[in-house]
Amino acid sequence: MNPANLPPDARKALAAFAQCTGWEQRTRLLMQWGEHLAPLHAVERCAANRVQGCESQVWLVAERRNGQWQFRASSEARLLRGLLALLLVRVEGANDQDLAALDLVDWFAQLHLSRQLSPSRSNGLQAVLQRMGELTNR
Template sequence: MSDHKSIQAIEDELVEEFALFDSWDDKYEYIIDMGKKLAPLENEHKLDENKVRGCQSTVWLVSDYKDGIISFKADSDAIITKGLVSMLIRVLSNHTPDEIIEADLGFIQKIGMTTHLAQTRANGLLAMVKQMKNFALAYKIKNSMTHG
C-alpha cells in the first residue's frame, strides 16, 4: 500500500495534532469537532445488528470490503463518542485486513484518551477497536477460504 499513508503514519499525525493543545478543553473541542464533521450514517444502517454497545451511548459501525481494502462508516448518538470513532475511522479505514489486525493504535494512549476517559467510557473506545479488528479478521478468513 505504497500509494497512501500507513496506519502508523496516520497515528503519528494525530499525536502531532493533539500535541498542539495545552488544555483538555481544547482536546475535547477538537474531538467534538471531528465528531461533528463525520458524515452521518444512513438510517438504513442504524440497525441493532450494527450496534457496538459502549457504556451509555450507542455506536453504529458498518464495514465494506472491496479489492482487498476495508472501509468503515460509523455514527453515535453522543458527539464525543462520535469524535472518537471518527479518529478510529481515519486511522483504520482504507487498509487491508492484515494492516488493521496488526495495528497497535498506540496513539490512543499518546493523546491521553485511555487515562483521561474513565474506565467505563474507555471500554466503549476499546469495544469499537475490537469490533473493527473483528471485521478485519472476518474478511481475512473469508478471503482465505475463497482463494484457497
C-alpha cells in the same frame, strides 16, 4: 509507532492535538473531529450494525472498496463521536493483522487523550475494534 507509518489523516490528528495547550482545547478539538464522521443513513442505524459492549449506542458499518476496508461509525454521544472519528482515521487502510495489533491506549495517549478514556469508553472502543475484526473476517 513511527508517525510516518500512519495514514495521512491520523498524522493530521496527531499534529492537531499536539498544538493543544490544555484539556479544554483538546475537548473542543475532539468534538470537532466527531463532526467529520460521515453520517449513517437511518437504515444503517439498526440492531445488526450496533456494537455490543458500548454503554452509549454505537453503530459501525464496513464495506470493501478497491480492496480495502472502509469503516463508518456513529454515536449519539458527542465525545464518543470524536473518539470514533480518531479511531477511524487510525485504522484507515488497515488489514486484519493491523486491526488485531492496534493498541488503542497507546494511540489515544499519543493524542494526549488518555484522560478521556474512562474504563467504560476504553471497553467500548475495544468492542468497536473487535467488531471491525469480525466484519472484515466474513
